[in-house]
Amino acid sequence: MNDVLHFLLTAPAEPQVLDSVDTWWRRHLELSSRFTAPSDLALAGGFLADRLGFAFASGYHAALRRLFPELPADQPIALCATEPAGAHPNVIETRLADTSAGLRLSGNKTFVTLGTRAELLLVVASEGQDAQGRNRLRMVAVDAKRPGVRLSALPELSFVPEVPHAELILEDVAVAPEDVLPGDGYARYLKPFRTVEDCHVQLAMLGWLLQVGRRSGWPDDVREELLALAVMMRGLSQAEPSEAATHVALGGGLALTKRAVLERCEPLWASTDATTRERWARDRVLLGVAGKVRAKRLEAARQRIQDASEQGG
Template structure:
């Protein structure tokens, strides 16, 4: 970890201008060659971002590297889960089927982050229902240029507009057996992703804030608090994302980060106008999925009070 800590406290504080997702990805790849641990990559990517949107993109992609370590590191990826009825396991209708011959994938995903720039799509699909009528989910890695894959850009969001989103649909897309990832698509991938994403995105945000704080002359005590929060969040990111204790620790870390952001409010007056104005526009990003986080923490507390073991996973 010493390498990334040194990077955060001594690295150049004038980030290069990133005027496109392609520019962000080139920088992200360069950093990935230096920082092999996804948490460190998230911190470094945030620190070198010139805006919150590209810090988020580095944290999001680092989360993929953490959860899917066997995927190629040099190809941008996007997780395709959300459908028109949501991302709950019961809402997934995209189907992976094989009657005769190869596997095929058919269905639609309504909201895919970085979908227009992804080369590899990680698609949550159902194989059908089990005896209790629950969806049996799998995760499939599909090339975005394969025949039958269609990607359509969505309108820009009112915050972090630099981060593109897309609708994606699949029409009888052929899938090789090795492209179906091992394990249950829900328990092994979809369920823990929000936890992994939260820790890595917030690492990237903390890295970005450290750069802003150093560049803008924020007090030493503030920058040291942000650095300490980054060290803490890194530890959470390395913990088992299915464990109750991890969810409790993450809940505490997120609350401490929120408090630090509130204490930084008066300091934004010293930040250059362009960065400050983007922050005012983009800070809404940090509140996305707040209800999901609150429910996750509530469930972890309930499991703990019920006498669940430390390593129990949440339902």
Template sequence: MDEILRFLLTTPPQPGALQSLEDWWRQHLGLASRFPVTVDLALAGGFLADRLGFAFASGYHAALRSLFTGMPPDHRAALCATEAGGAHPSAIQTRLSGGDGGGPLRLSGSKGFVTLGTAAETLFVVATEGQDEQGRNRLRVVMIDAHREGVHFTSLPPMPFVPEVPHAELELREVAVSPDEVLPGDGYTRYLKPFRTVEDCHVHAAFLGWVLQVARRSGWPERVQDEALALAVAIRGLALAEPTSPAVHVALGGVLELCQRFVRGLEEWWPQVDAQTRELWERDKALLGVAGKARARRREVARQRLAGGSGSEG
């Protein structure tokens, strides 16, 4: 932990202007070799970002590296889960078929919202193999090259916040898959479900790294800087814990509430920040409220499970 703390406290808080996603990626890759612990990479990437959008990109990509340890280290990646009915296991219609009697595996279907979209080089696609005896989807995750034949992206309009991060729809038309590209384990319990927690930890770590840089650069009081650092340390600890643990979910919910209070308490300090950074913050801060209802539900279910119940996230 000492190295990332020293980085956050001693690195000059003067981020270079990142003009494009390619600029962000070069910077992110440079940090990846220095910080092998993914949450430290998220913190460092956030600190060096010149805006919240690129901090988010570092947090998102670091989360993928944390969960998918076999992904190519120099490829931008994307998790492809959300479909017309959402990302709940029952909503997944993209199908992994074939393989019977040694025949080829094929991946077919569509995804409605892929973060990083057309910029991704490696895709982690959540697909169904069919239903089990109870009629529930049997999900797998397949890792494929984004440029493979049958993979088609359609860019979506920029979001009203963090528009620097592209999103796209994805169509898969009988994409050939080799058996070693089908990741081991259940696609929901091993990958999709834990990613919600892993992403929350890494994205908020990147956000706190970015806020600390802004605070140091803008001369905010030391107590404000110390609070951002303390929250970053708390998030870091949870990012290294078991992401499926109900106790971790309860603790994470508490830390994220503290983050929200911290953000509300920053209002008096934003006038000290340069105009461009302040304007981008006003545009992008809605990002922090995305998936708030899902987080609250996850925390509620975790409390029920710790109390001996069998809560379900639905």
């Protein structure tokens, strides 16, 4: 951990201009050889980003490295879950079918982050229903250039427009048995990813803010507070993401970070350069994305903690 803290405090705070997602990926890949822990990679990637969008991209990809450490580290990866009816496990219709010709994958994913740049796609698919009528989900790793895979770029978002998104169409895509990752696709991968992503995206944002604060001359106590929040979030990123206690602690951590960013840092943006200030005004919307889902997850975790307490632990 001392390595990444030293980096955040001493590395040059004038980031290279990242003019495309390809430039971002090359820089992210260079960092991954030094910072092997996903949390540290998120912090360092955020620090070297020249804008919040590319900091987010580093945090997102670091989250995938945390959850899927066995996958190739030198390939950009995208998680493909959201469908026309959403990403809830009950509405996943993409199908992994065992046919006479082998395993086949078919379906439609409507919103794939970094989809147009990804070389490997992690696709959430249903094998059918269990005895209780619930979707049996699996996670399938698919080469983005495999026959039957079609990715189409979506329009830029109004915030962090540098991060590309895509729609994915899968038409009878051949799947080898080893492409199907072990374990339940929802419990082992999709559900914990929401928590893992929150941690690593927050880390990347904090890394980026530390860089902005250093080059803009923000007060020492503000920068030290951001650094302390980064240390806290790094610890949470290494906790078991499926545990209720992790969600409760993360709820507090996210609240503290949001308060620091929106209150402590707010008056200081006037001291930053115009381009950074204008991008922040546009991209700060990112802080509220998935807020309702996050609130429901926190409430469910609180209830689980209460139930456990009433049962004597």
